[in-house]
Amino acid sequence: MRIALDAMGTDLAPSAEVAGAIGALDELEPDIEIVLVGDRDLIEAALAEHPSVPAGRLHVHHAPDRVTAADSPATVLRRKPDSSIVVGLQMVKAGEADAFISAGSTGAVMATSLFTLRRIPGVDRPAIGTLLPTAGSSCLMLDAGANVDCKPQHLVQFARLGQIVAQDLMGRDRPRVALLNIGEEPEKGDELTLETHKLLSRAKGLNFVGNLEGRDIIRGVCDVVVCDGFVGNVLLKFYESVAQFIIGLMRKELQQAGESMDFEELFRVLDYEEYGGAPLLGVGGVCIICHGESSPFAIRNAVAVAARAVRSDMVRHITREISTADPPEEVP
């Protein structure tokens, strides 16, 4: 298995990517190879910092163009054809890589994925699925920001995509799918969630467990929670920032007190880096989106997510599932 890893995406590129790739190769299955895509000189300088590099399993593919914040996502394919994002995704398209991982501009990765890997037939809106740590087992939330204005049938499709991820990547049997809402009762919600609840209730082949309130996310009582990309994005960013903030404050206070307590369970729940990356779901290939702030640890975990997606044949699973689902979800 070959995984193309954008080496130019993180705030600390390419050193975080290089260190993450080496970590992944050390720990994951030996049939995994990684292709670092980006500026060859910079990548090789970063590689030189490491005493040993797994022989024959770590490759470099030169891609000199740089995507910056000034690039409009939709123009990257045309204007930056030799960027790590475009080159990496084209490797997947051409079958030269089995998956692509990037911590670069989410908008650019999404737009370029849509242009190169294309939507899977029947998928209306590809969505970003992100794992939220909870007090119980982790919960996949989608959409985390790919689609800000959604219709009920989009959320139903997110539920189907999420169900597959929960099975293939999270190992959940008969995943519990919930709808993020402002109350538990079916008659609570805004226009979007009221209608979505009706559709989910009668959708076949989904284990829909009803509405989930904001307060219940942390309890970890479902495997998949669907929402529109606006709510999902606000919530995700808020969660991450609160987690970082709390960990920072605790470490500071512990240090001042001369204590070195390890709040193991707490840090586990707050550490979203453990999940590494968020798959872009509904496109014709494995594409994992990471944070710009990803550490080597997060990159290593993103490689693990990509490897699971490839091994489980997730893209084919989605293709099959979407083509057999009740067609347009009987929507008005």
Add this chain to the structure above:
Amino acid sequence: MRIALDAMGTDLAPSAEVAGAIGALDELEPDIEIVLVGDRDLIEAALAEHPSVPAGRLHVHHAPDRVTAADSPATVLRRKPDSSIVVGLQMVKAGEADAFISAGSTGAVMATSLFTLRRIPGVDRPAIGTLLPTAGSSCLMLDAGANVDCKPQHLVQFARLGQIVAQDLMGRDRPRVALLNIGEEPEKGDELTLETHKLLSRAKGLNFVGNLEGRDIIRGVCDVVVCDGFVGNVLLKFYESVAQFIIGLMRKELQQAGESMDFEELFRVLDYEEYGGAPLLGVGGVCIICHGESSPFAIRNAVAVAARAVRSDMVRHITREISTADPPEEVP
């Protein structure tokens, strides 16, 4: 000043209300009187638990009807005319009380407020303003759940209502007003926030500082953040639950380690009870909505919020401000 306090609202009613009222009278200005509204026998039994009660400043107003979860909010006024919610709000309407506080059904308090206190002329949608603790100073978020489907002009009006609360209740000079969104740039957002950003940018008399992402809420960089009631409600409930969860986990781990560290700053930031209650803004009287889980400490703080709203003449301030704002906010 007389404050009507619904004694039947919390999960531990009326003892949390009675203890909170006594705490408030002990600590707040001596011109404050509290009228406990609810079942007289139950209230008196709860009062009997306290060794001393401030003489002449704590009254009981009998209201035997009980509002339950089975009551549709819109029917409470008609079907439960002798409930604490209806009686308390009618006291405000009749000038027998200067403010009403309730931890009962939010829907019932809102609906009954609209029927009795009425909307302030020019206010399209009364909103719930709730204080979020942050790393900096607290931030007022509205709407926290009164209006789930909003139009851009509603969010502009929330900004005006929030500005007044920030001045009158939070003591902020020239409050910074932000729009909750998925990116900082004006061209980011869904249909609602894109249009709202335009309106806020050209609204007169508002210190609009632009979009605020989910990740920046905790930093405390603005005084007021506006959003629709769906997003606000999900976010608020999520925040509260995360805070409770983290505090619970920390206490458990500290206890197991035999430690007794006090994470003072952390607990302050996470303790939303400090803010007590959320004003319902845009109705013709002071109405403070509390959590069903409110402790005596939260009730005491809600009384303080109510007292500040009365003293600052907040309702008249809103009336004046809304009537002089550019009329229908130049909306399509």
